[in-house]
Amino acid sequence: MIQKSHTLFSVRRLLIAGVSCFSLLFLSHSVSAAEGRESPVDLQADKLIHDDGGQIVTASGDVVLIQDGKTVKADEIVYNLMQDTVVATGHVEFTDVNGDKHYADRAEFNNALKDGFVEGLKTFLVDGSRFKASNGRHVGGNSTIMKDAFYTPCESCKDNPDEAPLWQIRASEVEHDKENKVIRYRNARFEVKGVPIAYLPYFAHPDGSVKRKSGFLTPSAGFKSDLGAFVQSSYYWNIAPNKDLTTGLMVMTDAAPMAMAQWRQRWAKASLIVDGSVTYSKRTERDSGQNVERDREFRGNLSVDGVWDINDKWRSGLKIDVASDDQYLRQYDFDSDDVLENELYVERFSGRNYAVGRLLAFQDLRIEENKEDQPHVLPEIQASFLGEPGQVPIIGGRWSVDASLLGLLRDNGEQDMNRVHTALGWKRRFVSDYGFVSVLDANAQGTLYYVNDRTGSAGNSLIDGNSRESRAFGYINSFTSYPIAKEFETSQMVIEPMVSLTFAPNINIDDDIPNEDSQDVQIDTLNVFEADRFPGVDRVEDQSHITYGLRTGLYGNGGSYGEVFLGRSYRFQEDDNPFTRGSGLDDRDSDVVGQISGSYQRDYTLDYRFQLDNKSLHSQRHEVDASASIGDLTLSSRYLYAKGLGGTDINETREQIRNSASYYINDKWRIFGSARHDLGDNPGLRKADFGIDYIGQCISLSMIGQRTLTDDSSGDSGTEVMFRIGLKNLGEFETSGVQIGGGEE
Known part of the structure; x- marks a missing residue:
């Protein structure tokens, strides 16, 4: 006789047990708490006995059981309360809340659902991945062992579902250790179209529930002409949730081994990354115009990056980048920077106000023989304060205060400098009833210098020595534009003439004041309307001048546009010009600068910036960026022509062009390539690359060939071929590069 109270109690245990058992076996992360939490359960069955x-x-x-968004289906489920076993048979199906589906012919659980056995397991994940096993066991509540299992993320062929997938991993045994969050494979084979191509008696990797796990990382291998064949292997040590260590070793046939290490650590408000490497190898150095091979020596690099968020207003940081020599980073493909920057800083944010103090040191990695001595910045302190709009009494507008302290120290007894600078500013914007837009601003500044070991131009009384200098300067600048707009049915046209007038005193150019931060000055569309076109503090643009220009454009409602800008300036006095040759500002009339830009339906773009001589209108500088997308074909080009710039180390005319193209053959295949040519005094190809990509449903392939034609002493000359293979859900495997040949051409 069936007792009602027992029946309801037993049925409820059956329902909870049914859902829980499949959760335990099929999903490492969704263990249903049947013993501690009894969620509502829906049951559908033709018969209940x-x-x-x-x-x-x-x-x-x-039979259909639904609990917490999980569903279990079977032809029959039997729960033996005395033996504590649950058996599901016939078309067993479990659907997780995320849509993953698991199928089995038969499933049995006992020992309070801690142990279980499943026959004919098949799993289909929502991302398209699937795995299959002849049987599976759930042991101790935290370990699942599957026999004769395979895994693949590749979709099955619609015409022939039984055909072997593009790639899969087979193993005689797969164990999922939920306690240690790791998956172990025994007698594993990597197969392509059913053909084994790799075998490992044992390997393991973290399961999807953890992002970090100690173990060996994927190795890489390749060949380079100056290093020979090499193999690189790394070990990752997950020390704690907030810190880890990665160590690596690269073994090469033509060079000594190289050791690498990276330490990462985070605190509540800070982080630190320390990265470095060391080896014992030879290198090529430029000496008296010739490449000279140096003997083997210890070489390496060190990189440190740290940030400390002290509070919501203060932040401090540290950045260190040093290398043993000019070629090391490029030779081993660490980096291609020309100058390494080392910095220790502290900064403060408060509304519109900002302050920063920093110490800076530089390492020049350029291969020139006669390098300028890079100064150490000890220290640089900057502060900027900006008032609220309309805060200035009577005249309105907003005020600003900028102050800075700079100390430059050079080795070998060369020029050192200390500078204190303060600038007071005021600015106000006006819009008249007739549509004129005007901005009026004023600036007053003072600068103090103390210079040691001064080096100046010929004829200077203080070519070598110490000096104290001071300078006071100010200007008033007025900028006015009159934008005129005309609406059309599908576009808008704007014509905006503009003019600015700057009043500044005529001060003598004092060579006793060193020029550290204002050497690289050149007129362009961005600074032509500035009151002072010098980028730094050490030089100021004295004397009054007027600047005028025109901006016009046609702007379509669909996003297409075309825009033209022209501008130039005129100095009221001809003598005592502070600008250097090539800047475009060294004459009374400046060079003409302009920009032509446009975009059509975002498929065709053009950005052309130019500088024309003020008298002959001959080209002084051209920069062109253009691109076009025509169906599956994309083309782009970048062209630069620039004459030498006085006051800098750029004395020769530069001219180069870079063209690139890519073409999608279909939705899976793409080819691409680019080439950069030097068109100057020493013309020729400088760099070229060509590649092909394949992006499939479960695999991606890429091959890139690259040829760099530079001096051997740069460390990056040669031909390199790189391969990359991406396997869905397993990451990317790639060669670090195959480098063939080298030298100048």
């Missing part, structure tokens, strides 16, 4: 004597509850006939 309770054997009171044998304490057996049987649900049969299209």
Whole structure:
């Protein structure tokens, strides 16, 4: 006789047990707490029988259990209360809340659902991945072992579902250790189209529930002409949730091994990354115009990056980048920077106000023989304060205060400098009833210098020595524009003439004041309307001048546009010009600068910037960026022509062009390439690359060939071929490069 109270109690245990058992086996992360939490359960079954004597509850006939968004289906589920076993048979199906589906022919659980066995397991994940096993065991509540299993993220062929997938991993045994969050494979084979191409007796990797796990990382291998064949292997040590260490070793046939290490650590408000490498190898150095091969020596690099968020207003940081020599970073493909910067800083943010103090040191990695001595910045302190709009009494507008302290120290007894600078500013914007837009601003500044070991131009009384200098300067600048707009049916046209007038005193150019931060000055569309076109503090643009220009454009409602800008300036006095040759500002009339830019339906773009001589209108500088997308074909080009710039180390005319193209053959295949040519005094190809990509449903392939034609002493000359293979859900495997040949051409 079936007792009602026992029946309801047993059925509820059956429902919870049914859902829990499949959660335990199929999903490492969704263990249902049947013992501690009894969520509502929906049951559908054609028949429900309770054997009171044998304490057996049987649900049969299209059994469906639903709990917490998880669903279990089976032809029959039998729960033996006395033996504590649950058996599901016939078309067993479990659907997780995320849509993953698991199928089995038969499933059995016991020992309070801690142990279980499943026959004919098949799993289909929502991302398209699937795995299959002849049987699986759930042991101790935290370990799942599958026999004769395979895994693949590749979709099955629609015409032939039984055909072997593009790639899969087979193993005689797969163990999922939930306690240690790791998956172990024994006798694993990597197969392509059913053909084994790699075998590992054992390997393991973290499961999807953890992002970090100690172990060996994917190795890489390749060949380079100056290093020979090499193999690189790394070990990752997950020390704690907030810190880890990665160590590596690269073994080469033509060079000594190289050791690498990276330490990472985070605190509540700070982080630190320390990265470095060391080896014992030879290198090529430029000496008296010739490349000279140096003997083997210890070489390496060190990189440190740290940030400390002290509070919501203060932040401090540290950045260190040093290398043993000019070629090391490029030779081993660490970096291609020409100058390494080392910095220690502290900064403060407060509304519109900002302050920063820093110490800076530089390492020049350029291969020139006669390098300028890079100064150490000890220290640089900057502060900027900006008032609220309309805060200035009577005249309105907003005020600003900028102050800075700079100390430059050079080795070998060369020029050192200390500078204190303060600038007071005021600015106000006006819009008249007639549509004129005007901005009026004024600036007053003072600068103090103390210079040691001064080096100046010929004829200077203080070519070598110490000096104290001071300078006071100010200007008033007025900028006015009159934008005129005309609406059309599908576009808008704007014509905006503009003019600015700057009043500044005529001060003598004092060579006793060193020029450290204002050497590289050149007129362009961005600074032509500035009151002072010098980028730094050490030089100021004295004397009054007027600047005028025109901006016009046609702007379509769909996003297409075309725009033209022209501008130039005129100095009221001809003598005592502070600008150097090539700047475009060294004459009374400046060079003409302009920009032509446009975009059509975002498929065709053009950005052309130019500088024309003020008298002959001959080219002084051209920069062109253009691109076009025509169906599956994309083309782009970048062209530069620039004459030498006085006051800098750029004395020769530069001219180069870079063209690139890519073409999608179909939705999976793409080819691409680019080439950069030097068109100057020493013309020729400088760099070229060509590649092909394949992006499939479960695999991506890429091959890139690159040829760099530079001096051997740069460390990056040669031909390199790189391969990359991306396997869905397993990451990318790639060669670090195959480098063939080298030298100048």
